[in-house]
Amino acid sequence: MQRTIEMGELDLTEINGRIEKHLPLVKHVVFQVAVHFPRHVDREELARAGALGLVEASRRYDESRGVPFERFAAQRIRGAILDSVRAADWAPRSVRLLARRLESTEQYLASELGRVPTTDEMATELGVGLDELAKLRDRLFRSVVLALDHETSSDTDEDLTLVDVLEDASSIEPSAELETRELHSYLRDAVKLLPERQQLVIVGYFLEGKTSQDLARFLGVTESRISQLRSEALRNLKLGIEAQFEDGEDEAPTGRVAKRQAAYADAVSDQSEWKDRLGRWDVGYDVPEDALMTIAGSVG
Secondary structure (H helix, E strand, O other), X not given: OHHHHHHHHHHHHHHHHHHXXXXXXXXXXXXXXXXXXXXXXXXHHHHHHHHHHHHHHHHHOOHHHOOOHHHHXXXXXXXXXXXXXXXXXXXXXXHHHHHHHHHHHHHHHHHHHOOOOOHHHHHHHHOOOHHHHHHHHHHHHOOOOOOOOOEOOOOOOOOOEHHHHOOOOOOOOHHHHHHHHHHHHHHHHHHHOOOHHHHHHHHHHHHOOOOHHHHHHHHOOOHHHHHHHHHHHHHHHHHHHHHHHOOOOOOXXXXXXXXXXXXXXXXXXXXXXXXXXXHOOOOOOOOOHXXXXXXXXXXX
């Protein structure tokens, strides 16, 4: 019993010794096989799979068969790497053949031309049209799956992964949220400060869904006059809101119309405190956001 334990400990020491001694062999095999894989395949993942292959080779090695351990281990390491890549790859073989064809063509042209080949040169070398080449590349790109922790920058000072650079469409940046609140607040104040008839037209047309005919009947004017009032109101809104975002001091307005527009812009600025504008945007008219954006789009 004691002899069995001693032999077991001896075998374990020998296995660990072989593993530590031949770790550089893993890097060597990874370097050999990596040239056959696309650039997006993580070399560190290959090395980890190769290391597991080395451990398995150390456990299964039988010296009595006369095969050098380096040769036996290299085969096991290579096999473990290939198995790992196949397990992680869901794309069909045809796509992988396409990837190798495109990459080898690009490398050939780069070596011949001394620069990166253009799309036209790639298409000519492959014997396909530009549209067909675009379809081939699209098919290839859709087959690439990257982990969220995949590094997107080669700059060692800036460790950026896909998580850092992918945009979350459902998430709003704080600065964008504040800008939207401020714009909505200015817009509400600007509407409130319009002349009465212009205000009635803007609220009725954009916020209450009334037609020009409805508004004309309500105000006792023609539809043409309603169109004119709407244009004047939108021009006033545009000038009044744009004035809130302009930098620097403008020259004093001259002329009756310019002075009236400047007074209107000043009134919009003074209507609310900045804390109120940024704190809440759902005050005033109880209108859904899409209606506000409709007016904002018309003003812009």
